[in-house]
Amino acid sequence: MRVGIIGVSAERGWASIAHIPALKALPDFEIVAISNRNPEKATAAADAYNIPQVFHNNLDLINSPDVDLVLVTVKVPEHRELVEAAINAGKHIYCEWPLGNGFAETLELNDLADKNGILTVIGLQSRAVPAIRYVKDLIKSGYVGEVLSTTLTGSGIIYGALTEQAMAYAVDAKNGAGMIYATFGHAVDVLCDTLGEFKTIGATAINRRKTTTLVESGEQIPMTAYDQIAVNGVLTSGAVASIHYRGGMLRGTNFQWEINGTEGDLIITADGGHPAIFPLTIKGSNGEQTGLEVLEVPGQYLTVEADGLYPAALNMAYQYQWLHKDLTVGTRLSASFDDAVLRHRMIAAIELAAESGNRQNF
Known part of the structure; x- marks a missing residue:
């Protein structure tokens, strides 16, 4: 190809x-x-x-x-x-x-x-990341039983106090590259692809920092993209979902996704808010277990040689493996423009819920 x-x-x-x-x-x-x-x-x-x-x-x-x-x-x-x-x-x-x-x-x-x-x-x-695929299969296999709720907290990586010049355009909302599309968009896509879409959405999306400082020059520039996004609602399965993304890199939690069910729990963590850039750690507990244990991703998911590849490139290689199958075998593994429409429509619903103060049916 x-x-x-x-x-x-x-x-x-x-x-x-x-x-x-x-x-x-x-x-x-x-x-x-x-x-x-x-x-x-x-x-x-x-x-x-x-x-x-x-x-x-x-x-x-x-x-x-x-x-x-x-x-x-x-x-x-x-x-x-x-x-x-x-x-x-x-x-x-x-x-x-x-x-x-x-x-x-x-x-x-x-x-x-x-x-x-x-x-x-x-x-x-992010859908193609082995750890995410493994979590999705764990849910399908009944590891946590019926999903009751899920909570996701993450960092925007940029959209904080400091911004590199190359990313300055992203803090201007009119350019369509703000946190609601970038890190938040990738994370919420994984959540919905794994657990199902939202049925109803309530949201707060605001811009708390009015400026950000360019790392290279020290210049302060306006920031109009959202740097605080909080979404809550009910998924089509009936599970309650809550997501909060904050601009910048934080001293505390930068990515933590909990999935709680009738039979067990899963927690996925990382050092940054983009699930395809930072390595993910999965911990789980079910049945009679009283504490969490690390769940290693089985070898069947690890189909790319990782030698010399940083996590971002390695995870992208898994996406290209999907793409090759889509082109040669006729599968539909990769997210398509149809999925882009779905996710953009969801983001529009979030913005409307935040602006109006009214929950939206999605």
Whole structure:
């Protein structure tokens, strides 16, 4: 599968941290092209990662006959134009989450992809993480019995007192990359994919910090994205759910997800609020047990060689294994643009519940 990546820099960025190492670790993929509108950055990245073709125009990469799968890793406001072009070019598409800048853009892109019969993948890769898949199977097998409630607390990683210049655009709500989409969005997607969607939602979503300080310069810039998001409600199963995400990295709890049932309990923890970036620890207890024990992920879930791969790249490799099966066997393991619509619709319901003070049916 020949991959072309839009938005690659040799210096930093999610493509270089996660996507490129993951793809290079898998024999079923070959990175044949990259693009960056900055010619110097494009050439430097191609040299750094030994990629044969380099484009200075993103549309040229999309329309290249050598590219089977277009990977969109640029900032959210640029997603619509590039995804639309890839759909019209008839290419398979992997787009980073969130798909569009808001629900309306996402719905339009999904409709266009459906009309053109395009296989789409949205970057909600936390679903593919072995620990998450194991937890999902534990729930299905009845490890905790009937799920009664779940509580998730996490950190936004950014959206706190300090922000790196490269992420400054994300603290501006109009760019569609705030915490409600980023870390919170990834975490709530995993919760719902594992336990079921919300039936009713109540929410508080506010912006407590009005500014953040750029690490490199010390400059204070406005922050309009939410840095406190609290959601509570009832899942379709009847389980009660509560989620609270806080901006920044915290001195205390940065990720803790409890699942409580009639027969047992599970607790999943990590050092940061994104479940596909930080290693997860699973503890559980059921039946006659009185204390929690660490539950190691069984080897059957560990199908990628981990040598030299950081957690973010390793977990991305599991997502690409899913994608390869979807393309070659016809499975539907990867989150698609349909899933992006569902998650955007949920976020819209959360914002409406927070704004109106009224619970929303979802």
